[in-house]
Amino acid sequence: MSAAPLVRGWCPTAWRPMAAGDGLILRVRPRLGRVSREQMHVVADVARAHGSGLIDVTNRAALQLRGLRERDWTSALDPLIAAGLVDHDPVREGRAMLVAPDWRAGDDTHRIASALLEQIDALPPLPGKIGFAVDAGALPVLGASPADFRIERAATGALMIRPDGRPTGAAVADGDEAAALIALAHWFHQSGGARAGRMARHAAPLPDWASDTLSPASGGVAMAQGDHPLGVAIGLPFGRIDADTLDKLAALPGVTGLRLTPWRIVLVEGATSAKLPHVGPVDLSVDACVGAPACPQATVETRTLATRLAPHVAGRLHVSGCAKGCARAAPADVVVTGRVGRFDVALNARADDAPARSGLSADDLIAFLESHPDAA
Structure with a gap:
């Protein structure tokens, strides 16, 4: 039997990074979920100089700089603080606020x-x-x-x-x-x-x-990819962007900043579709955590597998490196969960739910999906 995944009682911050398989994760929570054009360049520079250059946008509209080194991650803080991206007070920096991005x-x-x-x-x-x-x-x-x-x-x-x-x-x-x-x-x-x-x-x-009986208004929808009154909304595959792409977006004519969203979409303020580098729409119905080897909790690779499985799934697909289900807390039509180097699969379930089948290979998963009428 495999060990239960480690559930941490805290989230990484800029002042308290978290260890992962690819180095430390340093989380930046821009004020009001907005990164100015100048700040975009700072984030890109820090991500390259002190980390791997890979940046994730989280489901709380924060930025995660990946691959920082234990011995010198603190040197990344000075430019981030100077740019107004990180608070000099670790307690204030730890307060998480999500703001409607429009x-x-x-x-x-x-x-x-x-x-x-x-x-x-x-x-x-x-x-x-x-x-x-x-x-x-x-x-x-x-x-x-x-x-x-x-x-x-x-x-x-x-x-x-x-x-x-x-x-x-x-x-x-x-x-x-x-x-x-x-x-x-x-x-x-x-x-x-x-x-x-x-x-x-x-x-x-x-x-x-x-305590009262007011119900929230209904009908609001997440931001769609494409033209927006404030610019252009672009989808990020698995919520990831790299430092070079961030620099290129900031350098586009008319761009004033970047709005972060919890939906793996960023809104490029002031951009127009004609001036953006050609990017096709991203399939946002597929969720996958970073997986192995970047996450020490995972025993399987996730994102290449998710891309391979997506054409075989009609609804929502979630591929998780372990039962924690970091990429998606809600149920998915098909959830694939890594366990000891193999895969469990379940339908209309979360990553930690009981599987319909266990111990599968990637080829076994495709055969299961093609043969199961509730999945394909």
């Missing part, structure tokens, strides 16, 4: 997220994976993205606060949204939320002011 200066999302950043020191001690979402556009778009405390648009049109794991929330007065998020974080801390680790697992009764 915000405009002065709109509700921008206003609330900016206010929360200004008051970030008022937050209590929180577990490392706790995060906030500010999703105050006409329709919420971040409902499927990980966050513990949310400000979003209610079906009534009002703004509401909603803790993760609760289907409804409470109205919040205009201008009080950031203070409400901070108050809910204090309630979480004082009511023993650290023991649960995440809001969705915390069973304590909510305070009266945060």
Whole structure:
């Protein structure tokens, strides 16, 4: 029997990188999920000089610089801090905030997220994976993205606060949204939320002011690839971009910055389709973690296999190097999970669910998918 995968109770940050099979992972959380053109060049330079040059965009719209060296990763911090990409305070840098990426200066999302950043020191001690979402556009778009405390648009049109794991929330007065998020974080801390680790697992009764029957508005959709009012949205295969490509995007005429999203899409501000290097649409229905050898938890290669399997799957495909399922927490139509160098497969399942078949090779997987009417 193989050992259970290691589940860490914290996420990497710029000040606390995480070891992987290809070196250290250093995570950068740009303010408001935006990287200016000048900052794009800084990220590219740091990724090349101190790491492998590979950069991942996470499902919390952060950047992960890969392949940094244990002996000198701290030297990567100075240019990132100087560029305003990393906070000089490790505690502030550890606060995760996800922002609806199509915000405009002065709109509700921008206003609330900016206010929360200004008051970030008022937050209590929180577990490392706790995060906030500010999703105050006409329709919420971040409902499927990980966050513990949310400000979003209610079906009534009002703004509401909603803790993760609760289907409804409470109205919040205009201008009080950031203070409400901070108050809910204090309630979480004082009511023993650290023991649960995440809001969705915390069973304590909510305070009266945060408990109501408002439902989020429906109909919001994730950003699509292609032309956008703010520029051009481009898909990243498995959420990865390299330093040279980032430099090239920043150098394009009219480009002012890059908006990060939790959907493996980046929005190139100010770009036009005519000026972008030709890139075809990316199949975003395929999820795959970095796999072996880059991840020490994985015993199998994942992304080449995912590309090979994708034509044989009609719906959502998830290939995971281990049962942690880092690339996708939700169920997929077909999930393939690595185990001791072989593969398990399950349908309409998560990576840690019981498999339909175990111990398969890559060829066995294709034969299974071609013969199974629920998969192909």
